[in-house]
Amino acid sequence: xxxxxxxxxxxxxxxxxxxxxxxxxxxxxxxxxxxxxxxxxxxxxxxxxxxxxxxxxxxxxxxxxxxxxxxxxxxxxxxxxxxxxxxxxxxxxxxxxxxxxxxxxxxxxxxxxxxxxxxxxxxxxxx
Numbered sequence: 723x724x725x726x727x728x729x730x731x732x733x734x735x736x737x738x739x740x741x742x743x744x745x746x747x748x749x750x751x752x753x754x755x756x757x758x759x760x761x762x763x764x765x766x767x768x769x770x771x772x773x774x775x776x777x778x779x780x781x782x783x784x785x786x787x788x789x790x791x792x793x794x795x796x797x798x799x800x801x802x803x804x805x806x807x808x809x810x811x812x813x814x815x816x817x818x819x820x821x822x823x824x825x826x827x828x829x830x831x832x833x834x835x836x837x838x839x840x841x842x843x844x845x846x847x848x849x
Contacts, residue, residue, distance in 0.1 A: 736796050736836035740789035742829020743803045747782035749822030750810050751775050775814035781806045782826050789833045800834035 754772040757764060785803035788795050807826035810817035817823025 734838065735791075735793040736789045736800075736833040739796075739800070739829045739831070739833030739836055740786045742832060743782055743786035743789065743799075743826050744829075746807060746818070746822045746824070746826025746829055747779040747786060749818040749825060750782065750807075750814055751779035751818075751822075753815050753818040753822065775810070775818075778806050778810045778814055782810075785833075786829065793836075793838065796833050796836060800830045803830035803833065 754775045782803055785799040785806065788799040789803075792799075803826055807817065807823045807830060810823045810826070811820070814822075817826075
């Protein structure tokens, strides 16, 4: 896909909001399964929250994908992603140590705020 074609595709949908939701989903999913090794000490964050993290991350990923591939569902995707990100704070190690939930909340807000701006033919010819 050429850069110009990608740019046109990106401008017709809430791209940055969907990206924020997807990155938030990845962080929420990753944190409960992390094992840190510091010298001889092993710290595992594996908790029962792992199954909840998998479910919440799947919901967030579906919302991020819906925002990208079906922009007409942006309101539903944004609201569900916002609720799932807030649920993640309670159920999945503070929502990916707050980082995942914060990214998903910001992505959901950007998705909800996005409006398709019609471009005039004159603006396209000047670029």
